[in-house]
Every structure is written in structure tokens, then in C-alpha cells.
Amino acid sequence: MQTPVLRYTATQLRHRTLIIRTLPLTKRKAQKTSSSLLRSLVGVLLLPFVLTLAPGFASASIPNHLYRIDIRPRKEFTRLTVRLAEPPEYLLAAIPGNRLRLVITDTEGTLFKKFRRYSDKNIGGLAFKKRGDNLLITFQISRTAGWRDLSRPDISAITLDIGTPFKPGPPHPTLSGREKIWSGAEKLVRDFDPPLKSEIPFTPTDRLILKSLLSDADQDEFIAAEAALYKGRLIEAEELFSRFSALQTQIRPLSLYRLAETWYKLQKYPQALAAFRAAEKLWPAYLGLNPGVTFYYGDSIARSGELSEARTLLAGLVARLADKAYAPALLVRLGDILTRQGHEQDGYAIYQNVALNFKDNKASKMALMRIADSEFLHSTPWNYRSISDVYLNASLQSGDLDMREEAHFKYVLLESIHGEAGEALKQIMLFQRKFPRGVYVAVVGTIREVLVAEVYRRTNWDKDPGALVRFMDEQHEYLASCVEQPHFLTTVTHAYNVAGRPIELVKLLTALVDRSWAASVAPELYVSIVDNAELIGDTATAERTLETFLNKFPADQHAQLMTERLGAIYFSADKHQQVKETLLKLLNKGERAQQAESYYRLGRSLWALQLNAQAAKAMELFLASPSGSDARLVPDAYFVAGSAKENIGDRKGALKLFEAALKLPDNKRYEEFLYRAGQINLREGNTRQAKVLFEQLAKNGKDPDWQNLARQALTSLESRLSRP
Numbered sequence: 048m049q050t051p052v053l054r055y056t057a058t059q060l061r062h063r064t065l066i067i068r069t070l071p072l073t074k075r076k077a078q079k080t081s082s083s084l085l086r087s088l089v090g091v092l093l094l095p096f097v098l099t100l101a102p103g104f105a106s107a108s109i110p111n112h113l114y115r116i117d118i119r120p121r122k123e124f125t126r127l128t129v130r131l132a133e134p135p136e137y138l139l140a141a142i143p144g145n146r147l148r149l150v151i152t153d154t155e156g157t158l159f160k161k162f163r164r165y166s167d168k169n170i171g172g173l174a175f176k177k178r179g180d181n182l183l184i185t186f187q188i189s190r191t192a193g194w195r196d197l198s199r200p201d202i203s204a205i206t207l208d209i210g211t212p213f214k215p216g217p218p219h220p221t222l223s224g225r226e227k228i229w230s231g232a233e234k235l236v237r238d239f240d241p242p243l244k245s246e247i248p249f250t251p252t253d254r255l256i257l258k259s260l261l262s263d264a265d266q267d268e269f270i271a272a273e274a275a276l277y278k279g280r281l282i283e284a285e286e287l288f289s290r291f292s293a294l295q296t297q298i299r300p301l302s303l304y305r306l307a308e309t310w311y312k313l314q315k316y317p318q319a320l321a322a323f324r325a326a327e328k329l330w331p332a333y334l335g336l337n338p339g340v341t342f343y344y345g346d347s348i349a350r351s352g353e354l355s356e357a358r359t360l361l362a363g364l365v366a367r368l369a370d371k372a373y374a375p376a377l378l379v380r381l382g383d384i385l386t387r388q389g390h391e392q393d394g395y396a397i398y399q400n401v402a403l404n405f406k407d408n409k410a411s412k413m414a415l416m417r418i419a420d421s422e423f424l425h426s427t428p429w430n431y432r433s434i435s436d437v438y439l440n441a442s443l444q445s446g447d448l449d450m451r452e453e454a455h456f457k458y459v460l461l462e463s464i465h466g467e468a469g470e471a472l473k474q475i476m477l478f479q480r481k482f483p484r485g486v487y488v489a490v491v492g493t494i495r496e497v498l499v500a501e502v503y504r505r506t507n508w509d510k511d512p513g514a515l516v517r518f519m520d521e522q523h524e525y526l527a528s529c530v531e532q533p534h535f536l537t538t539v540t541h542a543y544n545v546a547g548r549p550i551e552l553v554k555l556l557t558a559l560v561d562r563s564w565a566a567s568v569a570p571e572l573y574v575s576i577v578d579n580a581e582l583i584g585d586t587a588t589a590e591r592t593l594e595t596f597l598n599k600f601p602a603d604q605h606a607q608l609m610t611e612r613l614g615a616i617y618f619s620a621d622k623h624q625q626v627k628e629t630l631l632k633l634l635n636k637g638e639r640a641q642q643a644e645s646y647y648r649l650g651r652s653l654w655a656l657q658l659n660a661q662a663a664k665a666m667e668l669f670l671a672s673p674s675g676s677d678a679r680l681v682p683d684a685y686f687v688a689g690s691a692k693e694n695i696g697d698r699k700g701a702l703k704l705f706e707a708a709l710k711l712p713d714n715k716r717y718e719e720f721l722y723r724a725g726q727i728n729l730r731e732g733n734t735r736q737a738k739v740l741f742e743q744l745a746k747n748g749k750d751p752d753w754q755n756l757a758r759q760a761l762t763s764l765e766s767r768l769s770r771p
Contacts, residue, residue: 111135113156113182116173118165124192124210125169129184131156131203138399139196139207139433140418146187147194149205152403154182169209181403195429208429215425224501228463228494232423235460235490242312243383244449245342246376246409247368249277252301260298265291269298276309284309292322300330304340311343320347338368342377349384357384375401375410382417395421409450412441416454423457428465435461456487463494468505472498492525500528512542519543519555527564536568536575549583557588570596570603577612590616611645623652634664643672647680654687663691663700682708682716686723693727702727718744718753725760738764 110133117128129135129149137151155177162173173186188194193214197206251273257266272287288309291302307322323344327334334341341364349357361381368374378401386394394417401414419437426434438461441454459474466474475495482488499522508515519526519539529535543552553576559565560572573596580589593613600606610629617625630649633640640646650665666688670681685708693701705724709717725740741764744757 111151111154113151113154116159116162118162118167118170120167120169121210123212124208125167127170127207127209129205131205134200134203135205137205138402138418139194140395140399142185144187145190146185147207147209149184149207150399150403151182151184151205153180155180156182169211193427195427196433213427213429215427224504225464225497227497228460232460232464242314243342243346243380245339245380246373247339247342248373249339250337251277257298260296260301265298269302273305276305276312279312281309281313285313300326300333303329304333304337307347308340308343311347316347316350319343320351323347338364342380346380346384354384354390372408373410375405375408376413379410379413379417382414386417386421391421409445409447412445412454413450416441416450416457419457423461426461426465431461431465452482452485452487455481456485456491459491460494463498468498468501472502495522496525496527499525500532503529504532508538508542512545515539515542516546516548516551520551523555523558526559527562530559530565530568530572536571540575540579549579550585553579553583553585553588557592570600570605573600574605574609577609586616586619608641611640611642614645614648615642618648618652623655626652627656627658631661633668634661640668640672643669644677644680646672647677647684650684650687654691659691659694663688663695663697666691682711682714682720685711685720686716689723698727698731702731718748718750721748722753722756722760725757729760729764734764 112132113129114132115130117126117130119126119128129151131151131154135151135154137149139147139149142148158175158177159173160175162175165171165173169189169192171187173184176183176185188209189211191211191214192209193211194207194209195213197208198204251270254266254270257269261269268287269291272284272291275281275284275287285306288302288306291298292306294302303322303326307319307326310316310319310322327344334344341360345357345361345364348360358381361377361384365374365377365381368377378397382394382397382401384394385391385397398414398417401410402418405411405414415437419434422430422434435458438454438458442451442458445451445454455478459471459478462471462474472495475491475498479488479491479495503518503526506514506518515538519542522529539555540552543549543555556572556576556579560569560576565572573592576592577589577596580586580592590613593609593616596603596609597606597613603609614626614630617623617629626648630640630645630652632638633645633649646665646669650662650669653659653662653665666684669684670688685704689701689704689708692698692704702724705720705727708714708720709724711717714720721740721744725737725744728734728740729737738761741757741760745754745761748754748757
């Protein structure tokens with residue numbers, strides 16, 4: 048096929064010059080690199096794109112005008128201000144040789160030759176040139192200098208600061224606490240390499256073609272396989288096309304192409320390339336019938352490292368589709384392939400030209416995003432907004448859902464790295480609402496965790512506990528880094544209690560405790576849940592939490608206390624058998640209860656279970672506890688201990704306990720113990736002492752029941768003594 052002869056009008060020739068001179072980053076490189084993609088595409092491919100897809104471009108008016116340049120050297124940097132008649136559209140880019148190039152679109156004006164000789168420690172040699180309707184300002188910068196762009200979209204000027212303070216160093220997070228975001232972003236930007244979207248409409252196979260190759264049932268199945276491929280049900284498509292490609296029939300070449308396309312989208316690139324090559328041997332003409340498949344074939348070749356072959360195939364595809372609306376997007380994809388294979392300058396040149404010359408096409412936003420991608424890892428707090436604005440504009444203006452998601456994600460990612468934490472957190476939450484099931488769900492979740500921790504750490508919650516409650520309610524799934532902060536539980540508990548929301552606190556802590564990222568503080572969370580559940584009277588939650596804690600952390604430092612607390616809950620519910628099973632080990636040698644009342648609860652439960660010897664031992668341990676005993680329980684402890692000893696035949700031990708109980712101050716059960724002491728004395732044969740105790744009770748007692756029992760005992764005693 049012969050290359051068509053192209054004839055240009057004067058205006059078109061001017062644009063041809065613009066394209067030829069701006070595609071390579073230096074004219075010398077374009078002349079030396081005979082294999083450069085740009086030399087093969089500029090005259091044949093890109094100019095027809097401009098004339099076909101942007102016919103109004105050649106005849107556009109030039110509304111803007113450059114009228115003044117201000118250069119103001121300062122101590123650490125030089126400020127360059129380009130003043131124009133209207134707010135400009137421009138691109139700023141670094142080019143080889145430590146130079147910056149400012150391309151101001153649709154602009155004319157004086158070419159200020161006097162600035163060619165200007166020089167200071169930061170910049171020098173400003174060269175002004177016209178290229179088509181664009182004005183270029185190129186100048187040298189110091190090797191140690193970086194730059195920041197202070198321009199505003201509503202101001203008729205471009206303001207740049209060039210100096211050492213703005214020189215980006217090795218990529219690193221600029222804000223403490225954002226390291227995790229940065230490391231994830233660096234890996235994502237460098238390594239994330241999903242299948243490229245060709246922008247070429249999917250072309251299903253004509254049913255008439257299938258009719259000559261397959262039975263009616265197989266036709267339906269093949270059409271279903273193509274539908275699955277189109278709708279992204281790739282596993283289903285893989286299974287069906289694998290079956291067809293295994294058949295040694297006329298359908299095999301087509302099914303191999305479709306299987307290769309499916310594998311490409313599944314990121315199985317070696318398998319895809321092998322299937323493409325096998326299909327091409329059987330039916331090479333199909334590549335001319337289906338440009339989408341040709342694109343995926345070319346990218347599979349490029350991913351295998353055979354760049355020259357891939358470039359040839361894809362350049363031919365771009366030339367063949369030059370009259371299509373998606374041709375500029377194919378150029379961007381070609382730039383993606385070149386960039387990925389290490390030809391960043393060639394890829395950048397394509398992006399820059401597409402961005403400048405196809406502003407009404409989706410490809411322009413794609414190209415601007417690729418340029419921004421190249422600057423992403425070198426962004427700083429001074430220049431990141433100019434990069435993030437590219438992503439924001441693309442996310443707002445693109446009609447492609449995938450592109451909107453990618454652009455919006457990179458916008459919020461930059462804000463999360465360099466922006467104020469609270470505002471960045473709002474942007475991340477907005478992204479999650481807009482793309483709840485998108486590609487970046489896991490990454491965004493991690494970013495949100497980091498930002499939540501930073502907002503928590505930097506906020507003085509003492510001034511507004513209610514705000515902390517709202518913050519916890521909203522961010523409870525993203526507190527992985529917060530729970531590790533000092534005094535987290537104390538701070539949160541205080542806020543909820545001040546706000547009068549203890550029930551919500553228990554719900555929050557219960558939701559946190561089972562999270563894998565809370566494992567390091569899980570024991571403390573369990574303790575806090577029990578504390579607050581008991582505070583609001585939710586014994587069911589407290590009991591369940593204690594049981595879970597003891598199952599998971601039997602050797603934890605809190606395990607002993609939590610065991611005793613569980614025993615207390617069982618005791619309050621009259622679950623005496625569970626009390627025994629939980630607390631009986633307190634009677635073992637070397638064991639000691641942390642709460643003296645645990646001995647009492649154990650003793651009472653053992654008494655109820657008629658285990659007298661163990662009940663007596665537990666109560667004696669309670670009575671022997673040096674401190675911490677509840678004085679209200681002491682009389683009953685003496686009663687149970689004494690009664691248990693009496694039941695096992697140890698009357699002397701029982702009497703000793705009852706007599707000790709008689710010495711208790713303000714003992715409301717004094718008369719009961721007096722009577723019991725009299726009874727044991729009587730049974731032990733101490734009739735005289737028994738009579739003294741009964742007479743004392745009958746004469747001075749205040750409880751008529753105990754007085755009557757004492758009188759009955761005296762009557763019985765006197766009757767016994769009066770017998771011959």
C-alpha cells in the first residue's frame with residue numbers, strides 16, 4: 048500500500064511545523080533517533096488527526112497576548128512572572144539540559160530578545176519562540192534548583208518561583224505519619240500495570256459467519272462467550288473459549304483470538320501472547336478485521352519486551368484508524384507502552400502533543416493524566432496542587448467511569464500525601480461513597496486508616512468530647528492505628544461517658560475487639576467492655592465477654608481478675624455450679640484471689656452445693672484476707688464457715704468461729720450466733736456454759752424469735768437437769 052500524497056494549505060503547514068517541532072523534546076534527538084516512533088508518525092499519522100478530528104483548530108483565533116515579563120531575584124529563589132491579557136492556558140515541563148519550557152496556547156506577543164542574556168544563580172537565557180498559535184518560553188535552570196507554580200486560574204499571569212528550596216529530593220513523604228500512604232502510593236504508581244483499555248468499540252462476531260462454522264447450539268454458546276467477554280465476566284469467557292479453541296475445526300482461529308483477548312484482560316500476558324501468535328498463524332487476515340484484538344496483541348508483544356515489533360504493529364493500527372474519533376486515545380495508549388518500556392521521552396512527547404491538539408477529545412485528559420503521573424512521585428507541598436488539579440479536572444469532566452475513578456483516586460491520593468489531614472479524610476470518604484466497589488477499595492481503606500489516626504492524634508478531644516464520639520461512630524472501621532495510640536481507651540471511654548452514651552461505648556468496643564488489627568490491645572478492650580457493660584447493667588454482654596476473654600487469653604495478666612469477675616456474675620445469677628467450676632482453683636496451694644469477695648462467693652456456692660469442707664475452707668480464707676473484705680459479708684461468712692464445720696463434725700472449730708462472730712462490732716446477727724454457740728456447747732456437754740448463753744439471750748435479746756428459741760432451750764435444759 049502506497050503512502051498517500053498529502054497537500055497542505057499555508058495554515059496547515061504552519062501546524063505541521065508545530066507538530067514536528069514539539070513532538071521530540073529536542074530537534075537534535077529527533078534527527079538522530081532514526082528508529083523513533085515520532086519520525087514515523089508525525090507526517091503520516093498525527094497531522095491527519097489534527098485535520099480530521101480538530102478541523103476548527105487550524106482556523107482558531109488567537110485571543111491572548113503577552114505584554115510583559117517580570118524577573119525578581121530573591122535570597123533563595125527567583126520569581127518569574129509572565130503577564131498576559133487574559134488568564135492563560137499553558138503547560139510547564141522540564142526538558143533535557145536542565146531547562147524548563149512554558150508552552151502558552153493561543154498566544155502572541157513580543158519575543159523579548161533582551162532576556163536571552165539574562166542570568167542569575169537560578170535561571171538564565173530566556174528564549175521566546177512562536178510555534179503555530181503557541182508561544183514557547185524556554186530557559187535554563189540551576190542543577191540545584193526546583194520550581195513551584197503560584198499561578199491562579201482567574202489571574203492573567205503565570206507566576207513561577209525557581210530555586211533550591213523547591214528542588215524535589217528522592218521521593219519520600221513530607222508529612223510525618225503519612226509514610227504508609229507514601230509507600231503504598233509509590234508501589235502503586237511504579238508497579239500498577241493493569242491491562243490497557245483500547246477505546247476501540249467491541250465488535251461481536253457476525254452470526255452469519257458463525258452459522259457457517261458451528262451448529263445452532265454452539266453458535267448460541269459462542270455468542271454467550273463473547274457477551275461474557277464484553278461484560279467483563281472473564282472467568283466464564285475463559286472457560287467457554289478454551290473449549291472452542293481445543294476443537295480442531297474452522298472455529299479454532301477465531302476462538303484463539305478471543306481466548307487471547309480474555310487472557311490479556313485477566314493479566315495472563317504470556318498465555319495471551321502465545322494464543323495471539325497461534326491464532327495469527329491460522330488466520331492473519333483477522334487482525335485487519337478487528338482493530339481491538341490487534342491492539343491487545345500489540346500490547347501483549349510489548350509486555351514481552353519485543354518493543355520494536357509492538358511499535359510497528361501499533362503504529363500501523365494508529366495509521367489505519369486515523370479517521371476515527373478514538374485515534375488520539377490510541378496514541379496515548381501507544382505512549383503508555385513506550386513509557387512502560389523505558390522510552391519516557393518519546394511517550395512524554397506523544398502525551399504533550401495530544402494534550403495540546405485534541406482538547407475536545409477524551410484523549411487530551413488521558414494525556415494530561417499521564418504527564419501528571421510522570422511528576423507524581425516528585426510532588427511536593429509546593430507543587431502538588433497543580434498536579435492534583437489535572438486529576439480533579441479529569442474526574443469531573445470525563446464521561447468514562449474507569450477514567451473518572453482513576454483520576455479521582457489519584458487526586459485524593461495526592462491530597463492524602465501532602466494535604467491537611469482533616470480535609471484529605473473528607474475527600475477519601477467522598478471517594479468511597481462514589482466508588483464503593485471500585486478497583487482501589489483496599490488501597491483507599493488503608494489510606495483512610497492512616498488519616499483517621501492522624502486526625503485523632505492531632506485533635507484536642509478534651510475540648511469537645513461529643514466530637515470524639517461522632518468521630519468514633521463514623522470511623523469505627525478505620526481505627527487500626529488509633530487503638531495503638533497512648534491512652535486511646537481512656538480517652539474514648541471518658542468522651543462517651545461525658546456524652547452520656549455508655550451503651551454506644553459498649554457497642555463500639557465490641558465492634559473493635561474482633562478486628563484483626565486490634566489484636567495487640569484486645570485484652571484491654573475486653574476488660575473495658577466488661578467494665579462498661581457492668582456499669583449499664585448489661586450482665587449478659589459482660590458474661591459473654593468474660594468467657595471469650597478467658598478462652599482466648601488464659602495466660603494474660605488480667606486473666607485472674609477476669610476469672611473472679613466471671614465468678615461474681617455467675618454468683619449473682621445463682622449459678623452455683625458455674626461459680627464452683629470457675630473459682631474452685633482458689634483453694635489450691637499457692638493460689639490467691641485478687642478480690643477477697645471471690646472466696647466468699649465460692650464458699651457460699653459450695654455451701655449451697657452441700658460441699659461443707661470446701662465451703663468452710665473458702666470462708667476461712669475470706670475471713671483471713673488482710674484487707675479488702677466487704678464488712679457486710681463477714682457475719683454471713685462466719686455463719687457459713689461455722690455451720691459447714693458443724694456439719695462435718697468439727698464442733699470445736701464451729702464453736703470457735705461462732706464465738707469469734709460474737710465479738711464483731713455492730714453485728715446484726717449477734718443473737719443468732721449467741722443461740723448457735725449455746726447449741727454447740729450443749730451438744731459438747733458444756734451444760735453450764737450453754738445455760739449462761741441461753742439465759743443471756745432470753746433476758747436481753749431483742750428478737751422475739753431468738754428469745755423464744757432460747758427459752759425453749761432453757762426449759763428443755765431445766766427439765767433434763769431436774770430428772771433424777
